[in-house]
Amino acid sequence: MLMRYWGRKPSKLINEVMSGISGTVIDPFGGAGSIALVSLNLGNKAIYLDINPYAWLVAFVNIVSIDAKEFKEKSDEVLENLSFVRKRKLRNDYLYYANGKPFWKKRNAERISDFFSKNNFTKLYSILKTIDKIEASPEVKIALYAAFCDSLFKSSKMKRKGAGSWGVPSYWIPREHNEINAIEAFRTSITRFYSYFKTNKGYKLGEDVKLLFRNALTFQYDKDVILFTDPPFFDEVQYTELSFFYWAWLRESEFTDVVERFTGQRLYFNSRDEIIVNPNRGKGYETYLKKLEKFFSKTRRVRSKYLLFHYDNESLKQKVIILAKEKWKDISVNEFELGNQRNIGPKGSKKYILIYSSRE
Ligand SMILES: C[S@@+](CC[C@H](N)C(=O)[O-])C[C@H]1O[C@@H](n2cnc3c(N)ncnc32)[C@H](O)[C@@H]1O
Structure with missing residues (x-):
């Protein structure tokens, strides 16, 4: 997998x-x-x-x-064409439900944007907006959004030294965090995705x-x-609640439009x-x-x-x-x-x- x-x-x-x-x-x-x-x-x-x-x-x-070769070409294109976006926060990304109660697994953060340094936030937003602009087959485009999501945890303040994935299923910023540069994180995800698509038909x-x-x-x-x-x-x-970490980003992009054009299904957040x-x-x-x-x-x-x-x-x-x-x-x-x-x-x-x- x-x-x-x-x-x-x-x-x-x-x-x-x-x-x-x-x-x-x-x-x-x-x-x-x-x-x-x-x-x-x-x-x-x-x-x-x-x-x-x-x-x-x-x-x-x-x-x-997913066509591995096309994926590699398009992901390189994203990295070569990153355009800087002035943006500080995601919209409506608070860790509270509409009824005012906090997320069940909310610990010491208020909103998704809190998980990212200013520097990484800008980089991530730029990657996302650049993916929007890339012309590619729908499969590759969807895979690029997925690679973006794959890099989010590693470039967030949830990342601890030595831990690569979201092990503790809660919204929690450890005192000592060790996030990596968002562009490097994306590059690492791309390499992994490419080798998976190459070996799995x-x-x-x-x-x-x-x-x-x-x-x-x-x-x-x-x-x-x-x-x-x-x-x-x-x-x-809490599957959907934890997925909001990704959804708060994805919904700022053209991801749902790409999926709808390709599959006829309109994805939305349905908790x-x-x-x-x-x-x-x-x-x-x-x-x-x-x-x-x-x-x-x-x-x-x-x-x-x-x-x-x-x-x-x-x-x-x-x-x-x-x-x-x-x-x-x-x-x-x-x-x-x-x-x-x-x-x-x-x-x-x-x-x-x-x-x-x-x-x-
Ligand atoms: C235990 S997980 C499945 C794990 C899966 N076997 C795997 O290996 O990844 C349960 C899944 O059920 C989904 N789910 C919860 N309520 C649902 C519903 N009413 N209809 C469809 N899926 C639902 C959740 O979003 C979650 O992804």
Whole structure:
């Protein structure tokens, strides 16, 4: 995978479970696209859904075929034509919801702009605006926006010495930060992207894989697809809230226009439909379980269903099993503990269940 996202990616487990599957695999909580990618690599077709526009971008570069040579040429063009933009702050980038409550994972910063030195802010804004002006195929243009996002964490005050990625899923500026020059960060991202596109031929959008910006709870599922998914678990990783770090930048660019012209889909920031526990957004435990219940109900006619569930709490696990049994009827449940996965957040549980149901 080229770009990471929060949450866990038990690719080995997904690979093992999926090895006997053939057909079209749908993952309605697609995230970085790891499930879609594994299923494509095993020769299946894939349908990906997510309501987070940043997740869509991450999945796009992880999965879709992108011309490496063109990407290299256009990224060099960006670096050679950087035009200075006088701008100090991003608009409406405060870490508060519309109801006035702070982001659930807000620690010691007020707005996204606070994460960047004046110098890096200007450089980043210039890169973004230069990408807007570059003429390239839509795939390459989208990949350039993704490379820009890839360089944001490294050039922000969240970056600590020795740590390359956003390990602690919160908005937090450590006392000792060690951000790097934004142009160098972008250059590093470009090099990494180029070598990924060169070695991974990728898949054709529309033919091999569909990347849909859609709500898993309102989608009409075909009964003949194979459902394989890893839904959001509880409150630990606030996907859309954390993605706002990228979205606050992307929405100042032409990114959404490029995507709309290319795919016909208009991406927007949609935290309302997110299934998550977040008391500051009025999303409690009960709402979370109700939405999961709706999901089980929506998908009950799909013949073959696999649901991975990450948990750190026995009672939550039991509740999910009860919901699955109620809606999917015949289920089997396997328990896993993953050895070499990265911990997420302070709880850092490595426990999963795999719920399987088949109506053959
Ligand atoms: C646990 S993550 C999936 C991680 C993914 N398996 C991976 O490897 O990256 C859950 C995803 O569900 C998405 N999500 C939450 N509510 C959703 C909804 N109602 N419809 C579609 N996607 C949703 C979140 O944006 C998040 O990307």
